[in-house]
Amino acid sequence: xxxxxxxxxxxxLLVAFMLSGCFRYxxxxxxxxxxxxxxxxPFFADQSSGGTxxxxxxxxxxxxxxxxxxxxxxxxxxxxxxxxxxxxxxxxYANEPFxxxxxxxxxxxxxxxxxxxxxxxxxxxQAEWSSTFNGxxxxxxxxxxxxxxxxxxxxxLNQIADxxxxxxxxxx
Numbered sequence: 001x002x003x004x005x006x007x008x009x010x011x012x013l014l015v016a017f018m019l020s021g022c023f024r025y026x027x028x029x030x031x032x033x034x035x036x037x038x039x040x041x042p043f044f045a046d047q048s049s050g051g052t053x054x055x056x057x058x059x060x061x062x063x064x065x066x067x068x069x070x071x072x073x074x075x076x077x078x079x080x081x082x083x084x085x086x087x088x089x090x091x092x093y094a095n096e097p098f099x100x101x102x103x104x105x106x107x108x109x110x111x112x113x114x115x116x117x118x119x120x121x122x123x124x125x126q127a128e129w130s131s132t133f134n135g136x137x138x139x140x141x142x143x144x145x146x147x148x149x150x151x152x153x154x155x156x157l158n159q160i161a162d163x164x165x166x167x168x169x170x171x172x
Contacts, residue, residue: 032169036121038074039067040082044089044115051093051113052153059090059115062161071169079122086168088117091132095149098138109145111152112136115160119168129167135159 041063046056063086067073076082092114097106114134120127135156139148 032071032073035123036073036083038076038082039084039086040076040079041067041086042079044087044117046090046093048090048093048113051090051095051111052150055090055093055113055153055157058154059157059161062158063164066161066165067168070165082122084119084121084168086117086119086164088115090114091116093153106141108138109141109149109152110136110138111149111156113153113156113160115164117164119164131167133160133163135163 041060044056044059044063048055064075067086068075073084079085090113092112094112095109096112097108098110099108100106112134113136114132116130116132118127118130135158137152137155137159139145139152141148
């Protein structure tokens, strides 16, 4: 009987606390400032002079998906109408041997990608951060190397998008 009363009191206190406005909850673990409603993510230019032909598209899609699906933010079509801007470029792409067999041939290659990015609230002069993000993944060169490289590049870009998203929302 006492246990049920304690559970009821605990539940009532929890509800009262949540309704008091002192508790902000977000499904991503972050609370977005009330005045931030939109984000502008322009095309990330590929300045790496290497890699697969659609790296920029894949990175932009990954970033947009994270911001739209994991926050309440809307995607803005221009810097002028956005509350925040995430922009940058792909600065390096490398596809190099990672593991070599006894015969001196590569059995695994590693795709490494670097992206330079800046995140800024449009009502502030200074950027929140400006950083270089790196991602990498390996693939078996003996099994469909073209598809392997493409998949490794996608995984590396997903790592980068995850890290950029985390850094952007960590201050919220």
